[in-house]
Amino acid sequence: MTLVVHGELAGNVKDADRGLSQKLLAVMESRRQGRHIHVVDAAGYSDLLFGAPAVCRSLKMQGAGVTVVAEVGDGVFGGPFDRIGLRNRGVGLADGRLLGRGTPGHEKLLARLVERVLGHRLIEARAPARRGPQFDIGWVGGRTAYGAWAVSPAQLRGDGASPIVDAILHIGTSLRGFYRPGTFQPVVVVDDGVQMPSAPLDRAASSAGILLSRTSDLSGGVAR
Template structure:
């Protein structure tokens, strides 16, 4: 496998002989000939060093230069989905309490969602960005990047509505300040048995969050 790392040149660096562009042009020609060369940007190279998957970047010619193409979900979603990395991720006490992460019920619900998403060839399934929101799994469909938070909060039954409202608020806050490219849609995924009352739906809509039962996701 051949890997090329692409980084933006600093403002005081002059690429007089266009060595960087020539290298990327060679990558384009190799790809056209059926010999794929992987290209990662600086952020992707950093992800690889931390053991996280990185996106293989698309290239395009811009005048005399070759540039990396911005992609939907940049800053929100990372590289190809890695089931093993998801299993071994750290879980904070807050996430365990609010979302139920680490519990058998949450694990079962998440496994079902992953199987459904992975079973759709039309979806580009992704891991969360290493420095992005702590979602469970993401996917790209058409020009929208979806990020899913599976929620199976640990609480008494009578507190369920309040806890789910807290989940929606948490997810909305998580994506609010994230630099990203293209349209991003956070999704809260719940058990099929959960009662989706109108108040919760209205709150989620106002905050820009989709809420759905696992049987209805992905949309």
């Protein structure tokens, strides 16, 4: 046995005395003996069916049952960060026009962002969940999950505020239902040459709960 899907169980799949899943009991015993068995939840199983990576879940005894251990980033993180997957992702018209995805300028900024995050040895870079906000790279800092978007619109006017405001509003729309203060922090990373903060940028970022940053501002796994 190498994979178990954790879900609702009934009937004779349960241990008669303890009321627990026989398979999950076997998983916990196998893990204690050093033989790892992957466990995915219903969302992870759906990801596997779509060819996406699934998070392997930790288990714990809780009362008379076995539960999945809640982890920072649940609902927004998918599998490990994958450079090839990031490079080969599809780019929608809105992402290309508002975020600059697919342009040379965006690719350069994205490369700096990725190297800055991966440069911290204690950070495990994560990819977005298949059905979550499609940031470029994610990581955990303390008890907060960060998801960072590199934003480099093709045409910047003046101080560059207006196109980036549009990008922030676009990202904010994708965050509906996912932004939870203190648990998930979206970050917009812009080029060093962009003048910030400015009133329009501040208002747009504040309304969407987004943190504005440059790659040089990312330190120790916490954007500031």
